[in-house]
Amino acid sequence: MEILQLGEITLKWLNGGVIHMDGGAMFGVVPKPLWSKKYPVNDRNQIELRTDPIYLEANGKHILIEAGIGNEKFTKIQKRNFGVQEESTVAEQLESLGLSTDQIDIICMTHMHFDHACGLTKWENGELVSTFPNATIYTSQTEWAEMLAPNIRSKNTYWKANWEPIVHQVKTYEDQLVIANGIKMIHTGGHSDGHSIIVIESKGEKLIHLADLMPTHAHQNPLWVLAYDDYPMDSIRAKQTWIPKAIAEGAWFTFYHDAYYRAIKLDKEGIIDEIKRIRPE
Template identity: 60%
Template sequence: MEQLKIGTCTIQWLTGGNTHLDGGAMFGVVPKALWSKRYIVNEKNQIPLRTDPVFIQTSGLNIIIDSGIGVNKLNEKQKRNFGVTEDSMIEESLAKHGLKLDDIDYVIMTHLHFDHASGLTRLENGEFKPVFSNAKIITSQIEWDEMRNPNIRSSNTYWKENWEAIGHQVIAFEKEYSLTDEITIIHTGGHSDGHSIIKIETEDELLLHMGDLMPTHAHQSPLWVMAYDDYPMTSIYAKEKWVNFGLQKKSWFTFYHDDVFRAIKWSAEGQVLQSIERSK
């Protein structure tokens, strides 16, 4: 099982399901002739994407970043449209660590789009219930507000089935939220208005989880942003700031969506120094 150590944090990944989305949408205005050299694509122009939560253990806490695609949360049409061929197996993944769903203390949400938030709830006896019943769910206030009152564009991805049951668990923050001495959640906007990234920093080590600002290793360039981004220029500015910050410090970058890599450490010039590949 893939593992990474940053300070007191042990970082692994849970099996959260998958999607297969249109490559053109995932790479926006970048020509296919360029992005297809960096990431696999099939004959339907779809690229394989994971929805695997990052699992962090530190100081006796069990923390995950995002929640997976969920179990039986999408109907057949949605599965076909979003290329979902695998549901979440979070409960089974945690069991390998000797843990249960109730053992999760915090769920950090980069944002609340369906492919990140569907694992927060599940259907029990005809009504939706929290999956992580003992956890606090951390998200930006902007994201939480839009989740509950989506606009005409965002209503397709912010589903009431994913938020109505977990409102009492939510901690909403404005600009930054310090979860531990090492873990900070930072609002960036861009992909969604309330999108956030996660920084894990010790005296001599740094990890950045860029969420959907950098969904795969092929999105390293600040200019390679998705057509799905609500505010692409904000994405570009945020990526330029945080990716450059990370490169200068030889940060680890971790991924929720990448089908190939769990984490990469690049040099200041963008060359791969270390990487952790996803076992298949």
């Protein structure tokens, strides 16, 4: 369990599961000879992507950023297509921290695509129920509206199994929302119309969680956007705004998907500080 100490806030990465997605789709129009130098690819042209929620405590509240892929949410064909080789152990890891899923107070969902939201629900006695029954779940109003009425492109990534059991727990916001002292969600659009980022500040230190605008350390270039992005020009504009800002402020970039880094700091030349994921032998 990797840890980032940001001022008075401690962030811990939990095991939300792993998927393997097509490398070409994850890097859009960028030629493979370029992106494959920066991020490893397997013989099926897939790249390893974690789905690991970040746990933190602030203002006495137990908070998760994202929810992982959960358990038993994929068919055999989906497991093959999405390269699911490992499912969530978030509940067990929370238990190791002396917590239960019932004690999570807040979940910050940057967006509601299946690879972020499957972990919000679980199977219990043959029906789907909330995994975190006492949590308030935040996402942008734009994201929630699109999820409820998806377009022809986005409908396959918003699964009713992930949101129908938790409707009563959801609160939405328009442009930005202060979740707790020093923790803010900001709507950016791009990857999805309702996509948000998360900014955390504590004791003069700062991090920016760009979610799927910059899903891995290899996506630093503003033009390296995903083929999965519904609004790629919005992604580019958001990256052009937030990446230079974070670099100038000496902020950490944190990741949900990166299989190799949990967090990095950048300058104009590249990585200047890092927290690497501890990879199993």
